[in-house]
Amino acid sequence: MTYEAPVKDMMFNITHIAPNPGELEMAAAVLEEFGRFCAEEIALLNASGDREGSRCDQGLVHTPVGFREAYAKYLEMGWQGLSHPSEFGGQDLPRAVGAAAGEILNAANMSFALCPLLTDGAIEALRHFGSPQMKQTYLPKLVSGTWTGTMNLTEPQAGSDLALLRSRAEAQEDGTYRITGTKIYITYGEHDLAENIIHLVLARTPSAPKGIKGISLFLVPKFLVSADGTLGQRNAIRCQSIEHKLGVRASPTCVMEFEGATGFLIGTENAGLEYMFTMMNAARFAVGVQGVAVGERAYQQALAYAKTRLQGRPVDGSAEGAIAIIHHPDVRRMLAHMRATTEACRALAAFAAGWQDTPDVAMAEFLVPLVKGFCTEMSVQTASLGVQIHGGMGFIEETGAAQHYRDARILPIYEGTTAIQANDLLGRKTLRDGGATAGRIAAMIAQTEVALQQGSPTAQEISARLGSARRDFQAVVAHLLAASTNEAYAGAVPYLMLAGNLVAGWQMARAVLVAEAALARGEDRDFMSAKIATARFYAHHILTETGLQRSRVIDGAASLLDAVF
Numbered sequence: 001m002t003y004e005a006p007v008k009d010m011m012f013n014i015t016h017i018a019p020n021p022g023e024l025e026m027a028a029a030v031l032e033e034f035g036r037f038c039a040e041e042i043a044l045l046n047a048s049g050d051r052e053g054s055r056c057d058q059g060l061v062h063t064p065v066g067f068r069e070a071y072a073k074y075l076e077m078g079w080q081g082l083s084h085p086s087e088f089g090g091q092d093l094p095r096a097v098g099a100a101a102g103e104i105l106n107a108a109n110m111s112f113a114l115c116p117l118l119t120d121g122a123i124e125a126l127r128h129f130g131s132p133q134m135k136q137t138y139l140p141k142l143v144s145g146t147w148t149g150t151m152n153l154t155e156p157q158a159g160s161d162l163a164l165l166r167s168r169a170e171a172q173e174d175g176t177y178r179i180t181g182t183k184i185y186i187t188y189g190e191h192d193l194a195e196n197i198i199h200l201v202l203a204r205t206p207s208a209p210k211g212i213k214g215i216s217l218f219l220v221p222k223f224l225v226s227a228d229g230t231l232g233q234r235n236a237i238r239c240q241s242i243e244h245k246l247g248v249r250a251s252p253t254c255v256m257e258f259e260g261a262t263g264f265l266i267g268t269e270n271a272g273l274e275y276m277f278t279m280m281n282a283a284r285f286a287v288g289v290q291g292v293a294v295g296e297r298a299y300q301q302a303l304a305y306a307k308t309r310l311q312g313r314p315v316d317g318s319a320e321g322a323i324a325i326i327h328h329p330d331v332r333r334m335l336a337h338m339r340a341t342t343e344a345c346r347a348l349a350a351f352a353a354g355w356q357d358t359p360d361v362a363m364a365e366f367l368v369p370l371v372k373g374f375c376t377e378m379s380v381q382t383a384s385l386g387v388q389i390h391g392g393m394g395f396i397e398e399t400g401a402a403q404h405y406r407d408a409r410i411l412p413i414y415e416g417t418t419a420i421q422a423n424d425l426l427g428r429k430t431l432r433d434g435g436a437t438a439g440r441i442a443a444m445i446a447q448t449e450v451a452l453q454q455g456s457p458t459a460q461e462i463s464a465r466l467g468s469a470r471r472d473f474q475a476v477v478a479h480l481l482a483a484s485t486n487e488a489y490a491g492a493v494p495y496l497m498l499a500g501n502l503v504a505g506w507q508m509a510r511a512v513l514v515a516e517a518a519l520a521r522g523e524d525r526d527f528m529s530a531k532i533a534t535a536r537f538y539a540h541h542i543l544t545e546t547g548l549q550r551s552r553v554i555d556g557a558a559s560l561l562d563a564v565f
């Protein structure tokens, strides 16, 4: 099954949905070219990489056949630097364009894309908090992709709860630190794609306070880097083993031993978690985009299958023989659900990416858990529908539908589970500012409702659904602000799903305004009509779920807290 990058839809979002679109002259050409490259070079390795997996042999990790060559081409063409600063060799493209490129790479091959994704996170952390010398030494190599980055948070006893981490960092006389400890589940912690691996590692100094206030962030390179930038001695870091997994099997997930490795403090001691949040926000957003990606890939595959699989007669008796299953109402329901969810999540991600290029930090940060939590949860549903559309063939590995489902399943888990995203949305981003950012979003949505009321009957119908979902959101926010802590957190995940659904549905509604105006000018009839049809489906079939979420948050907390096990 081939993959075709949905560049037209991406450009629609980048141009009309993302606030502050920035300089877009080159964007479409870049995305077209990247889409071609990914389809030809990376997508073809998706199924074979999944079958073969990575291998660990005495501490050395070998990626599947073809990955090294594909990565070399990825570097040659400078793709890693797309939305990174030109100061370090990047191309400075807006975040929304970077997000679209991330979607393309992940749709082509999520296991492959994880390596660049983590490098992006390391770049983000170093850009913000690295010393000038660190930036000069490491950023150009990371931005070019010559070296890759990792994120070393998790330990056997410290997953969601980083307060429990134990890795030690002891200051040395020369200003470096000796890092000792075991990190688990480290994506691309060791591999054969790049010359060097730059680990960003959370650890504690001996005098550090307990809990999250005593965590520091260190840069620990696989090979130490000499003053002239050449690679020196191998650092005391070992990949002990790699995990056998449900999905993303081609990407190595490593158990890493730091055995007194030389590390360099980033920023100041005990401020590591704050720095890591910058990296995590970038990585969490990118994982949300992975959800869009796998949804799109699963949709393209299911659509192609539904057009060719002949089975059953039409319910209205309009044909004698078996018809392609796409004509059955229920298969249409599943395909439309996959498409609407994926387009809405793509629009949500573009919207969120656009805010990241503005100074409005509160808005940008509010949207990150929505992108991560909502888009990834929905991607599992979408990939599951993809399996369902294939019938028995969906359960058989050879079609690829099963792989998308297996790959999607990690997305609501890593980079903070959905519950952790929901706690973040509720605690740090809603309660802390007394609902101010949530209120600003509701006010902007109300403006869209008014604008839609001036449009076609379809636009008015969407306006009504959007208004109803917006009122569900406002009622839930008001309830959460007044609820006891236990009651509020009992509703955290339904609140996240409500907010994600609403903000994604809002972007589809905004798209209707753009599409109706374009149609009135006689522009791009097919694309714009399809956009309106998809938005209408979303409003009826998905946005309406906010009522259910509202009930779960407001009426359901007590029964949840009283549940018996």
Ligand SMILES: Cc1cc2nc3c(=O)[nH]c(=O)nc-3n(C[C@H](O)[C@H](O)[C@H](O)COP(=O)(O)OP(=O)(O)OC[C@H]3O[C@@H](n4cnc5c(N)ncnc54)[C@H](O)[C@@H]3O)c2cc1C
Pocket: 151, 152, 153, 154, 158, 159, 160, 161, 184, 185, 186, 187, 188, 245, 248, 253, 410, 413, 414, 415, 416, 417, 418, 419, 420, 423
């Ligand atoms: C394939 C893969 C790749 C990964 N890559 C990396 C990587 O590169 N770097 C890295 O550092 N880590 C990585 N991880 C680790 C990943 O981030 C963690 O698995 C994840 O954060 C969850 O932690 P945990 O597995 O310990 O689960 P736990 O924290 O034990 O969670 C178990 C369950 O309890 C729930 N729970 C826990 N705490 C709370 C709470 N406060 N409120 C509500 N519910 C809660 C969770 O939502 C979950 O349902 C990776 C994991 C996998 C599987």
